[in-house]
Amino acid sequence: MAPSSFAGPSEPGSVAGHRISRRNVLRGAAAGAGAVTLPALLAACGGGPGGDGKTVTMGSNASDPVPRKAFAEAFGAYGKQSAEGRKVKVNTVDHNTFQENINRYLQGQPDDVFMWFAGYRMQFFAKKGLLHDISDLWAGYKGFSQALEDQSTGEDGKQYLTPYYYYPWAVFHRKSLFRERGYQAPGTLDEYVALAKRMQKDKLVPIAFCDKDGWPAMGTFDYINMRTNGYEFHKNLMAGEEAWNSRQVKEVFDTWRRLLPYCQPDANGRTWQEAATSLQKRQTGMAVFGLPHPGQQFPESEQQDLDFFPFPVINPEHGQDAVEAPIDGYLLAKKSRNLKNDKTMESAKDLLKWLATGEAEDIYLRHDPNNIAVSSEADTSGYTPLQRKAVELVSGAKQISQFLDRDTRPDFSSTVMIPAIQRFIGDPKDVDGLVNDIERQKKTVFASG
Template identity: 85%
Template sequence: MAQVSFDGSAVPGGRVSRRSLLRGAAAGAGAVALPAVLAACGSGPGGDGRTIRLGSNSSDPVPKKAFAAAFAAYEKQSKEGRKVKVNTVDHNTFQENINRYLQGKPDDVFMWFAGYRMQFFAKKGLLHDISDIWGSYEGFSPALKAQSTGEDGKQYLTPYYYYPWAVFHRRSVFEERGYQAPGTLDEYIALARQMQKDKLVPIAFCDKDGWPAMGTFDYINMRTNGYEFHRRLMAGEEAWTSNEVRQVFDTWRSLLPYCQPAANGRTWQEAATSLQKKQAGMAVFGLPHPGQQFPEEEQDDIDFFPFPVINPEHGQDAVEAPIDGFLLAKKSKSLKQDKVMESAKDLLKWLSTGEAEDIYLAGDPNNIAVSDRADTSKYTALQKKAVELVSGAKQISQFLDRDTRPDFSSVVMIPAIQSFINDPKDVDGLVNGIERQKKTIFAAD
């Protein structure tokens, strides 16, 4: 496989639901009450050093089963008899409580994200440096290494897979109705209007969990203003009151009549299911989201097209393709034992191999391997198309809540976007409020 160039810059971000925000704006700082299920997953000293405790946020059935297969394969090949004890927590619960988890009694290894979200916790001293084993990794591009590197130049993440965002639909629905994939915003709206006439909800839409609608914002922004503006905006270097940002919300407002109503009360699983049931015609999602809600016999019916062109100057240059992987928690008590640390690093080294990615992707074809040592010969048509999408991109973004500060993402942007979805008329009030809070938060450092 041709190596994908992950050259988008990343900034810290965190996914926190509105439920957490209502418990207190300090959610971004980790002041949320930690659920017993997550608190109970912490590790402690003892044991023979061969058991690795791993915190997983892959709670949906498809990835959960695929990871189980990968970890079982690791145990089988381990000459030392090492075992992986997995603690799986609901995806959003894991996200909401990641600060408290890492500062409390975390597992030895845990799943998390590349780029700034990883850098944020590394800077806080909550991650173990794994630079010593990164030197033995093969098949990763320099850009992937950069996405796994902290501000101090050390590596903290073992990348495992990525997944692009696009506009997903059912191939059979498009064929039956004679729909054509739109290339421009005008064509996108025209298609949405036709779907309404055909008694379909044009765009499945959701934001109950606080992050799904961010993908739509990012694409409208990058298609309108370009990747560099997106990067500067996420870094606090551009004003949210600018004409560029106002135009993003104005464009988004023109699309809302074609979106499922009451999006703030709908989970991504429910939105993806409406696509699967042919109730909705399209959905802006990441590759795993529709795949995990479609039964196996319907997987071949999933298709996508790139988010349409808005400003020809920027075309479809940028693609959102978040990278996920594995890290070592600094406050894991058992990692203080040399044998446990050795076992944990051994697991990470194995997870960095093409073989490990092949085993996982055999059970979850809704992601793409990051290693060029992985076997792509068995990729589905959808996976091959996803590789082409990312390989052809001029810039790669990591998603809004991964491309900015966690406190700004959780405390400001989640409620702001949900407020916009509920009442999209007052764009002036919306951007003024975001800008005021942005100045306060970014000035804190």
């Protein structure tokens, strides 16, 4: 995903208590999945300062089975092609646990390389001095567009991230269900609502909906905002430069409130996996997700039945210009003890240079077809129809956003927006009170520097 950071999702009226229980649940989930738990994450580096010079430790948030296996294949391939005997030691942590504790992780004893996100979420930690500058590597990178370089660049003009893949968000559905029921992909919000009403008459829950993890519903907010007010307003709102209690933001929540009767109820208690599975089981008709989310819950035999359409038009002035397409990649942790050893730093940079190649992306995507390669040197001939459609969606966009919790300060997204959106989902009546509260907290957070 496009997950949250620092603090976990909180239910309205039970913020502190919910975070504690949430983290306990996550630790249990991590242990049950065979993932490294939080204490191991915060002390991930082994072998003392410098390590052995050839082993690069990798902090991974890829705890879900499909990406975890795909990364293992890619890192294994790196070791096999290394003439110097270099290899990658992967420390996998439950996805949400990793996101919620990233600040402590980077300021403690992080791995040499770790998985993270482009754009603001990278810039935030670069500005704090927690990342190594890799501008020297970028001078030799090939196959990356200027837009990718921009999203990998800090406020100081230096590059800090090696991009690896991206995935667009859209409205997903089953082709066979639409064909059997005679449903047509809607182009406008009114058509979207009309389709939802028709699905209700057909005894379907129209829209799969979830926010237990704290981040999934952000995608819906982003699209309603960009479709209503345009990308520039959305970008400025995320940067703290627009008021959350403005007429424009109130209109976003009012529009969202119009859609809630067609969404699965009790979304704050539902994980994204459960929502995606409901789509797979034909219990729901549509779902606003990123490409990997439904893909990971559909068995291979049903992958060809998965399809999507762009989030519908709300304001014709902005049409469907903007597409949400988060970029994931790799970064070097400044406080890694191992990277104080020149040989380990050389090995870590060698790994990044290899991961920046089309070959490395090809290996990963052969095992996880739910993402799209960022390198123009990657082999796309084996892409599924869904992947090719995703490429067309992004390539045709006039603007690309990174997701709410990546386009704004991580402390604002985690401590303000997660509970605010969950509060709205639980009780959508008091929009004025909600946006006034967000604006008040925003001023405090952004004033903290």
